[in-house]
Amino acid sequence: MSANVVALPAPEGDPFAKWPDGRINGMFDCKPQPAPWFAKNRLLAGRAHGWAGMGGAGKTRAHYHLAIGGVLGRLPWDWEIETTGSAALFLTEDTVEDSHRVLHAMGAHFSDDDRKRLIKNLRVYQLAGLPVRLLALEQQRLLETNAYGWLMEQIDKLPKPVAYIGIDPALGVTEGDELSPAHQRRLGELMDRIAIESGACVVLTTHAAKSLHQAEELGSHASRGSGAITDALRGEYVMRTMNADEARRFGVDDRAERQRYVQLQATKGNSLPPEAYAPTWLRRGDAGLLSGVTLEQVARGSVGARELQALDILKAANQTGETALKFWQAQCEAAGVIPAGTPGAKEKAMQRIRDALVDAGMVSKGQVRGLWIPL
Secondary structure, three states: OOOOOOEOOOOOOOOOOOOOOOOOOOOOOOOOOOOOEEEOOOEEOOOEEEEEEOOOOOHHHHHHHHHHHHHHOOOOOOOOEOOOOEEEEEEOOOOHHHHHHHHHHHHOOOOHHHHHHHHHHEEEEEOOOOOOOOEEEEOOEEEEEHHHHHHHHHHHHOOOOEEEEEEEOHHHOEOOOOOOHHHHHHHHHHHHHHHHHHOOEEEEEEEEOHHHHHOOOOOOOOEOOOOHHHHHOOEEEEEEEOOHHHHHHHOOOOHHHHOOEEEEEEEEEOOOOHHHHOOEEEEEOHHHOEEEEOOOOOOOOOOOHHHHHHHHHHHHHHHHOOEEHHHHHHHHHHOOOOOOOOHHHHHHHHHHHHHHHHHOOOEEEOOOOOEEEEO
8 A cells, every 4th residue: 555545444333324224115106206417318416427538538628517517507518417516626637737727718718607606616626746546455455545535525615515526537546456346346336435425426537448449339338447347337428539430421531620529428327318328529629628519421422512512613614614623622612612621631522522423423524634524
């Protein structure tokens, strides 16, 4: 066990005094209360969830958004916040300067009243470089530490009710082995206990395996190491940046632009409806801030308003003879049919327009290579 981490003493008295007695009296006759939601049909209040992703996917930024949503009652994507109150973030890899930059960028979008509410009800604990292990390893057993006691004291000081608690990342708060099912389940159980005792939605971020990025379809147990941590939590979400296949499907040609898009998807949820498992697409803006976006698939051969406008441009240019692709592209750029981007991105966008019109039988090659005519 680390010299800077001290295990808490065992509690005195009967350890089973508050355990249930097993009776089910009234459960058949009395209608149960509906499940309490932090984010309706997405994240439960009073329970713990995992949030997996590779480094750089935006997991920590998502924490900031969720915590602020817990105070203000809204998110920059289409999840409905049902439980508001205070919120706290425990960030083991962030410094005060890191948080300052993020919060300053976010604050530019808030009203004065929003800022006052956040100052009163949001706490961000920057713990980079501190021995913040909540579980210490002692002879193969993971024991709660004085740091865990400190964390619970901070939560107790928050204005009530407590809506959201974010802990980032899992490896920063335990001395347990990432590959050990027993150690990972112990960590998951501790997160759920924090949620149950505080009444807050608790989200713990975990690192995911690199293979996640290229997976055609996301599944549960995305966290790197033992999947026992997912079993111990009530829900799991996965974040990953857009991969090359998805970029082609949605017509995102520029590689730098592709890196801004992040897929967010539920992969486990004991109380989630089926629609919760549909992917949500987010876009990273300045300072990595996230916002919801709608992406439409671009099918090869499909002709829409953009392609028809490009066809009209070709017809106008073709009145003086067969038209070179580069000239056609330049005319499309000038008309705004092809959006701004790198030269390579604009060239690929033109190729997609041309291929769609060819497949639809609306344009054809000219007599000379590189020239095109409308049909």
